[in-house]
Every structure is written in structure tokens, then in C-alpha cells.
Amino acid sequence: xxxxxxxxxxxxxxxxxxxxxxxxxxxxxxxxxxxxxxxxxxxxxxxxxxxxxxxxxxxxxxxxxxxxxxxxxxxxxxxxxxxxxxxxxxxxxxxxxxxxxxxxxxxxxxxxxxxxxxxxxxxxxxxxxxxxxxxxxxxxxxxxxxxxxxxxxxxxxxxxxxxxxxxxxxxxxxxxxxxxxxxxxxxxxxxxxxxxxxxxxxxxxxxxxxxxxxxxxxxxxxxxxxxxxxxxxxxxxxxxxxxxxxxxxxxxxxxxxxxxxxxxxxxxxxxxxxxxxxxxxxxxxxxxxxxxxxxxxxxxxxxxxxxxxxxxxxxxxxxxxxxxxxxxxxxx
Amino acid sequence: xxxxxxxxxxxxxxxxxxxxxxxxxxxxxxxxxxxxxxxxxxxxxxxxxxxxxxxxxxxxxxxxxxxxxxxxxxxxxxxxxxxxxxxxxxxxxxxxxxxxxxxxxxxxxxxxxxxxxxxxxxxxxxxxxxxxxxxxxxxxxxxxxxxxxxxxxxxxxxxxxxxxxxxxxxxxxxxxxxxxxxxxxxxxxxxxxxxxxxxxxxxxxxxxxxxxxxxxxxxxxxxxxxxxxxxxxxxxxxxxxxxxxxxxxxxxxxxxxxxxxxxxxxxxxxxxxxxxxxxxxxxxxxxxxxxxxxxxxxxxxxxxxxxxxxxxxxxxxxxxxxxxxxxxxxxx
Numbered sequence: 001x002x003x004x005x006x007x008x009x010x011x012x013x014x015x016x017x018x019x020x021x022x023x024x025x026x027x028x029x030x031x032x033x034x035x036x037x038x039x040x041x042x043x044x045x046x047x048x049x050x051x052x053x054x055x056x057x058x059x060x061x062x063x064x065x066x067x068x069x070x071x072x073x074x075x076x077x078x079x080x081x082x083x084x085x086x087x088x089x090x091x092x093x094x095x096x097x098x099x100x101x102x103x104x105x106x107x108x109x110x111x112x113x114x115x116x117x118x119x120x121x122x123x124x125x126x127x128x129x130x131x132x133x134x135x136x137x138x139x140x141x142x143x144x145x146x147x148x149x150x151x152x153x154x155x156x157x158x159x160x161x162x163x164x165x166x167x168x169x170x171x172x173x174x175x176x177x178x179x180x181x182x183x184x185x186x187x188x189x190x191x192x193x194x195x196x197x198x199x200x201x202x203x204x205x206x207x208x209x210x211x212x213x214x215x216x217x218x219x220x221x222x223x224x225x226x227x228x229x230x231x232x233x234x235x236x237x238x239x240x241x242x243x244x245x246x247x248x249x250x251x252x253x254x255x256x257x258x259x260x261x262x263x264x265x266x267x268x269x270x271x272x273x274x275x276x277x278x279x280x281x282x283x284x285x286x287x288x289x290x291x292x293x294x295x296x297x298x299x300x301x302x303x304x305x306x307x308x309x310x311x312x313x314x315x316x317x318x319x320x321x322x323x324x325x326x327x328x329x330x331x332x
Numbered sequence: 333x334x335x336x337x338x339x340x341x342x343x344x345x346x347x348x349x350x351x352x353x354x355x356x357x358x359x360x361x362x363x364x365x366x367x368x369x370x371x372x373x374x375x376x377x378x379x380x381x382x383x384x385x386x387x388x389x390x391x392x393x394x395x396x397x398x399x400x401x402x403x404x405x406x407x408x409x410x411x412x413x414x415x416x417x418x419x420x421x422x423x424x425x426x427x428x429x430x431x432x433x434x435x436x437x438x439x440x441x442x443x444x445x446x447x448x449x450x451x452x453x454x455x456x457x458x459x460x461x462x463x464x465x466x467x468x469x470x471x472x473x474x475x476x477x478x479x480x481x482x483x484x485x486x487x488x489x490x491x492x493x494x495x496x497x498x499x500x501x502x503x504x505x506x507x508x509x510x511x512x513x514x515x516x517x518x519x520x521x522x523x524x525x526x527x528x529x530x531x532x533x534x535x536x537x538x539x540x541x542x543x544x545x546x547x548x549x550x551x552x553x554x555x556x557x558x559x560x561x562x563x564x565x566x567x568x569x570x571x572x573x574x575x576x577x578x579x580x581x582x583x584x585x586x587x588x589x590x591x592x593x594x595x596x597x598x599x600x601x602x603x604x605x606x607x608x609x610x611x612x613x614x615x616x617x618x619x620x621x622x623x624x625x626x627x628x629x630x631x632x633x634x635x636x637x638x639x640x641x642x643x644x645x646x647x648x649x650x651x652x653x654x655x656x657x658x659x660x661x662x663x664x
Contacts, residue, residue, distance in 0.1 A: 004544065094545040154530035154553040158522045161554045162515055164547070165561075169511035171503045179501035180511075183494055187519055190490045195607075198486035204584070212336065213426040213582050215496070215574060221486040222493045229497075242547060250545050252536070275527075 006093035010082075013107050014073020015039050015065035018049070018057035021112065028113040029055055029325070030104065031064040032121030032128040034310075035244050036236055038072035039064050047313040054322040055120065063111065067124075068095060068103045069244055071237035078237050089239065097124075097131045097251050104128070105139075118325055120144035122310035123277065124244065127251050130285060133264035134253055141329050144321055146269045146310045149281040150288065151252050156276065159191055160245045167238045177238040182229035184241060189228050194273035194306035254288040262294035265330040269320060271309040272302050338425035342414075345439050346405020347371050347397035350381070350389035353444065360445040361387055361657070362436065363396040364453030364460040366642075367576050368568055370404035371396045379645040386654040387452065395443065399456075400427060400435045401576055403569035410569050421571065429456075429463045429583050436460070437471075450657055452476035454642030455609065456576065459583050462617065465596035466585055473661050474597045476653055478642045479606050481613040482620065483584050488608065491523055492577045499570045509570040514561035516573060521560050526605035526638035586620040594626035597662040601652060603641040604634050 001007050016039045021028060031041040031049060041049045041064035042057065049055040055062060066074035069092070077092035108116070119129040119140050126148025133143040149156065163184035167173065170180030190198075202221040217223050266289055270282035279300045286298040301317045303309040309317065333339050348371045353360060363373040363381060373381045373396035374389065381387040387394060398406035401424070409424035440448070451461040451472050458480025465475040481488065495516035499505065502512030522530075534553040549555050598621055602614035611632045618630040633649045635641040641649065 090547065094547065096545075151536065153527060154534040154536065154551075155522060155525075155527045157536070157551050158518070158530065158553050158557060161549070161551075161557055162518045162522070165511070165518060165557075166498060166515045168547070169514065171511070179497070179503070180515075182501065183498045183512075183515060186490070186494045186497060190487060190494070193487075195485060195487040198490065202486040204483065204486065204489070213428075213578065215422065215426065215500070215578060217493070219486075219489050219493075219581065221490050225490060225493055225497075246545065246547060249551065 002093055002099045003096045004093060008075070008093060011068065011075045011103055012073065012079070013065050013075075013103060014070075015063060015107055016041065017111070018042055018062040019060055021061040025112070025114055026117060026329075027060050028108070028116050029060040029062045030108070030116050030119040030129075031055065031062060032104075032119060032125030033064060033067065034121070034123040034125050035241070035248070036232070037125070038070070039066045045311065047311065048318065048321065054318045054325065056325075060117065060325070061113075063108065063113070065104055065107050067244065068100050069240055069247070071240040074103070076237070077239035077243055092239070092243065094243070094246060097127050097247055097253070098135065100128055100247070101132050101135070114139075116140045118142040118144060120146070120321070121148070122146035123148060123307065124248055127248065130266070131253055133262060133266055134258055134260070137260055137263040140264050142265045142267070142324055142327070144267050144269065144324055145282070145285065147271055147274050147277050147282070147307055148268075148285070149248075149251070149277040150254055150285045151281070152249055157249050159187065160249050163188060163245060164242055167242060173238070176233075178233060181233055181236070181238050181241065185229050185232040186225040189225060191276045192307040194275065194304060196273060197304045197306055200304065258292055262289050262292050263330065264294075265324070265327065266294060266296040267320065267324045268296055268298040269310075269317060270298070270300050271306065271317075272300055273304055274307045274309060276307040334425055334431045335428045336425060340407070340425060343400065343407045343435055344405065344411070345397050345407075345435060346402075347395060347439055348373065349443070350374055350394040351392055353393040357444070357446055358449060359392045360440070360448050361392040361394045362440070362448050362451040362461075363387065363394060364436075364451060364457030365396060365399065366453070366455040366457050367573070367580070368564070369457070370402070371398045377643065379643065380650060380653065386650045386657065388657075392449065392657070393445075395440065395445070397436055397439050399576065400432050401572055401579070403572040406435070408569070409571035409575055424571070424575065426575070426578060429459050429579055429585070430467065432460055432579070433464050433467070446471075448472045450474040450476060452478070452653070453480070454478040455480060455639065456580055459580065462598070463583075463585055465594060465598055466590055466592070469592055469595040472596050474599070474656055474659070476599050476601065476656055477614070477617065478601045479603055479609050479614070479639055480600075480617070481580075481583070481609040482586055482617045483613070484581055489581050491519065492581050495520060495577060496574055499574060505570070508565075510565060513565055513568070513570050513573065517561050517564040518557040521557060523608045524639040526607065526636060528605060529636045529638055532636065590624055594621050594624050594628075595662065596626075597656070597659065598626060598628040599652065599656045600628055600630040601642075601649060602630070602632050603638065603649075604632055605636055606639045606641060608639040
């Protein structure tokens with residue numbers, strides 16, 4: 001049963017675990033992936049998750065699951081609807097961040113995890129950790145919310161809308177909207193990087209300096225975007241892109257009544273060059289939590305990589321995460 | 333004959349004039365339009381061009397022409413190629429800002445204009461005025477270069493590439509790439525506005541507050557972008573979008589040897605919230621002109637409207653333009 005009242009059953013969940021659960025069940029860490037991620041956290045977040053890493057798999061029992069609506073093993077819009085024997089497609093119901101967490105909570109129960117030492121995630125993953133802390137603070141001791149937002153701006157929603165328009169309007173939508181997906185990914189990729197980071201990496205370099213003008217890709221940044229689009233098309237599903245981006249647009253947890261005191265120890269991390277979910281988004285979350293009686297901390301980290309910084313090996317950022325995970329269990 | 337060596341003939345030019353040329357031919361003002369503009373300057377730039385306006389049509393002989401490659405009357409890729417009897421399409425040769433100016437110069441000669449009191453333009457229009465001042469300073473007394481660039485950044489080129497990918501990859505490209513054009517326009521439109529301007533105008537307002545989640549347009553910003561795309565599709569041509577955006581990517585006039593002292597009085601205007609061609613682009617132009625011995629001035633104007641500010645009624649901006657046009661003729 002989803003928050004909207006729609007029902008969906010059965011739901012498969014693809015997940016990965018690393019390390020082992022302590023006898024007292026106190027070392028479980030949930031890693032929440034972003035829009036285009038999957039369950040294999042030690043692969044896509046290898047900078048942060050692994051033996052000896054800030055999310056130390058020698059010490060913690062780390063769980064990561066593909067999201068509801070996903071395309072990497074968990075039930076989503078490209079799964080077969082048992083009622084029809086056909087893929088759900090756009091008949092798949094819309095869902096909320098709370099629905100994402102309900103599926104993850106069922107998985108934790110299945111794994112024998114009653115409470116989380118920490119939930120951590122970047123971007124959409126951070127939204128999940130935040131919603132969990134608001135809904136069930138007794139289940140989650142620490143939340144590390146990295147470059148997330150609790151209130152997408154008009155510009156954020158605008159870019160999200162353009163990506164969906166590229167996919168939904170592609171005359172080959174039924175075939176996976178290959179051009180629409182490529183366009184959506186390339187545009188999003190630009191918003192994940194900083195202008196300065198792109199300048200450092202590409203500036204105006206061309207494959208053939210002094211060659212003739214062409215309508216084809218010529219500047220290195222064009223070739224890079226082509227490449228990003230190609231690898232994305234090979235691994236991702238257009239329907240999942242639509243559903244997971246839409247969850248983010250509607251996410252506005254502080255607009256709802258919040259009955260529980262926010263006792264989770266919340267660390268908000270933002271990056272100074274992130275112009276997708278910049279520091280003002282994290283500061284807004286901190287202000288709202290404080291107004292509810294919580295004691296969040298917000299750290300802005302300097303990094304040239306924009307929104308993508310959360311996937312990068314930025315020492316001050318990793319130190320902040322490690323410190324949160326080493327910290328004492330908060331007293332509610 | 334284009335700069336590339338390709339030839340193109342005949343070339344039709346659609347233009348509009350306002351006011352009358354003085355007996356000494358000293359009051360001609362060329363208005364250069366931006367990527368999606370046309371010859372009717374007093375319509376699309378009504379805030380700036382008209383009787384009693386900063387570009388005062390009671391005082392100046394104002395000329396504006398649709399660009400080479402355009403779709404509003406001047407020969408472009410959707411025109412009929414006399415050699416084949418079919419539209420040029422992507423066989424239309426690529427061209428440069430200098431080529432745009434060559435066509436405009438021929439028009440001026442046709443109109444009996446030997447020298448320009450002022451050339452003024454925003455964005456791509458500013459690039460034309462700048463190139464003219466570099467190539468033929470004796471033909472142009474004053475140049476007003478508004479929110480232009482002489483060196484698109486990797487991020488600029490990236491967005492430009494995504495727009496072209498949306499158009500070129502549209503399976504209905506031959507039919508005008510309706511979805512690709514809509515996507516390109518919506519994305520570009522976001523880059524023309526400032527994040528703060530969008531927040532003020534739309535924030536997170538929805539058509540039906542509290543209504544169910546939907547994949548369709550729901551937030552006001554989505555409806556606005558839909559509307560912008562629809563009116564754009566009705567008036568613009570996909571091929572022109574490709575060619576004129578590509579001209580901008582390659583524009584890098586200071587990379588070429590510049591033999592002439594820049595004697596034109598150049599005023600550079602940028603806007604503090606413009607993140608497409610922000611003040612650093614204008615400052616770069618000013619620095620390069622100064623290094624060549626010129627005396628450009630650069631004014632940054634405060635305005636909430638981002639890149640689109642150049643079309644808006646911003647008093648400090650209009651005052652700066654009016655002052656340039658009232659100023660004495662520069663002594664070379």
C-alpha cells in the first residue's frame with residue numbers, strides 16, 4: 001500500500017550487504033542511492049564505502065537496496081504487472097520518498113535489523129535518510145544527508161521537467177526513448193558539475209584544433225557528454241528516470257505536520273560549488289529541524305566538483321562522515 | 333563567399349528601418365538581434381528601441397536585419413537552394429560571426445550607410461557588434477555589447493550541445509524536430525533566467541495545491557515552460573537554431589591576430605544575475621580590448637532577470653545605453 005492509496009504487490013527488492021550485523025544489532029548502516037544508482041554501494045560509492053573507508057565495512061553491517069521504481073532489480077515501472085502480464089509502464093503508480101523508505105524498512109526487518117546506527121545518502125539518497133529521521137527517529141540514530149534538498153526550487157523542477165519532456169516526447173518512447181534519455185542525461189550531467197570544474201577539465205579544447213567548423217561533436221566537452229549519454233543508455237531505464245525524478249520534485253517533508261521530536265543526530269553536508277542543491281538547501285533543512293527542536297549540524301565543504309562532489313574523494317567531507325559514524329549514540 | 337571558402341548566392345535579407353538617415357549620414361544605428369530574434373527590433377526590443385527610447389527612432393536611423401542563417405526572411409538553411417530546388421537543410425554551409433556582418437554590411441551599403449553611429453546587440457547580437465569593431469573600427473563609432481561572450485565556456489558549449497542533440501536526434505527531425513525544439517527551448521529558457529528570478533515568479537506553486545501527484549505538468553514553472561515551447565515552435569525553425577547556436581560556440585575573436593587598433597568606443601554591459609554570459613565574459617572582452625590599446629568601459633548592472641535582463645526595462649541599463657548614444661564621436 002503506497003501513500004497515495006494505490007497498492008503494489010508483490011515487490012521484489014534487489015540489495016547488497018557488506019560486513020556482519022553485531023550481536024546487539026547496533027552496527028547497521030543503510031546507504032541510500034541517488035537517482036541513477038543501484039544496490040552495489042561499494043562499487044558506485046567506493047570512495048566512501050569499503051574496508052577502512054569512512055563507512056567501514058569491517059566495522060559496520062552495510063545495507064544498500066535498489067529503490068522502488070528502480071531498474072536494477074527492485075520492482076519498478078519496467079517490471080511485469082502480474083495483473084496484466086505486461087510491463088507496468090506509465091500505469092505504475094506514483095510514489096513518495098516515504099514509500100521508498102517503507103520498502104527499505106521491510107527489507108531491514110527481513111534482515112533482522114531493528115534500528116539503524118546510521119542512514120546515509122546523497123541527493124535523493126539524502127532525502128530518504130531525512131524522511132526516515134522525521135518519520136521514525138527511534139529507528140535511526142544518525143542521518144548523514146549529503147547535498148540533498150527538502151524543497152526543490154523552481155529552477156530544479158524546471159530542469160527536471162525538461163528531462164521528462166525529452167523522454168516522454170521522444171517518438172521512440174516505447175522503445176526506451178533513446179534520444180530523450182541521452183538528452184536528459186547530458187543536461188543533468190551539466191547540472192551535476194560546476195562551471196569551474198568543467199572549465200578546468202575541458203575549457204574549449206577541441207579534438208582537432210584549427211579544423212573546420214562542424215555540426216558534429218568537436219569540442220572535448222561534447223565528446224564527453226556523448227560518452228556519458230552512451231554509457232547511461234546502456235544501463236538505465238527511461239521509466240525509472242521519470243518516476244524517480246518526479247519523487248524529488250514533490251518532496252517537501254516540512255510542509256506536512258511533524259509530530260515527533262527529531263531526536264536523530266542529523267549531519268547535513270553541502271558543497272560550495274554545487275548549484276543543483278547548493279548550501280541554501282541544506283541550510284533550509286537545518287533551520288526546519290532546529291525549529292522542531294532538533295540539533296542538526298550543517299557543514300559546507302569546499303570542492304570543485306559541484307553536485308557530483310558527494311561521489312568524490314574529498315578529504316574534509318570524508319572526515320566529517322567518519323566523525324559522525326564514530327560519534328556516540330545520541331540520547332533521545 | 334563565406335569565411336570558410338564556401339559560397340552562397342543569392343542571399344535575401346529581411347530588414348526593418350526606423351527613422352531617417354541624416355544628410356551627413358551620421359545617425360545610423362545598427363541593432364543586432366540574438367539567437368531567436370528577427371528584424372523587427374521595435375517589437376522584440378520595444379523597451380529600448382522606439383521614439384523617446386534610449387535608441388531613439390526620432391533621432392536615429394535604426395536598422396535591424398534578420399541574420400544570415402535565419403528563418404525570418406533572410407536566407408538560411410530552410411531556404412530553397414537554387415542549385416537543387418530543395419531546401420538546403422544541413423547542406424547549408426557553416427558560417428561565422430564575420431559572415432553575419434558581411435551580409436549586414438552589404439545591406440548598409442544598399443541603404444547608403446557608410447558608417448555607423450552605433451552598433452548595439454545583446455548576446456549573439458553583442459558578438460556581432462564586437463566583431464565589427466575589431467574588423468572595421470573606422471566603420472563603427474560606438475559599440476554597445478550587452479551580455480555577450482567572446483569565449484563560450486565549457487558549460488555554455490555543453491548546454492548548446494544538448495540543445496543540438498535534442499534537435500538532431502529527434503526521430504522527427506525532418507519534420508522540424510518538434511519535441512527536440514521544445515526541449516531545447518525549455519532548457520535554454522531556464523539558462524536565460526536566474527534561479528532567484530524563477531523563485532520569485534513561480535517558487536513551488538502548483539495548479540492544484542494538494543492535488544494528486546502526476547507525471548503531467550503540475551507546477552506552474554512546468555506550465556510556463558510548456559507555453560514557452562509552444563509559442564517558440566510556432567515561430568522558429570530547428571535548422572536556424574542549430575546554425576546560430578553553433579556560430580556562438582566557435583566565436584573566439586581574440587584568438588585570431590588583430591591588426592587594427594580598436595578605436596571604436598566600446599561599452600560592455602553585463603548583469604549580475606546572468607549565469608549564461610555573466611560579468612566575467614564581459615570583463616574578459618574588456619581586458620582583451622585594453623591589451624590591444626582600446627579604452628572599453630564595462631558596467632555591471634544589478635537586475636533579477638538573469639541573461640534575459642537585456643530585453644527588460646532596467647533603468648540603470650537603459651541610462652548607460654542612452655549615455656553612450658549621446659556621447660561625442662570618439663576620435664580615432
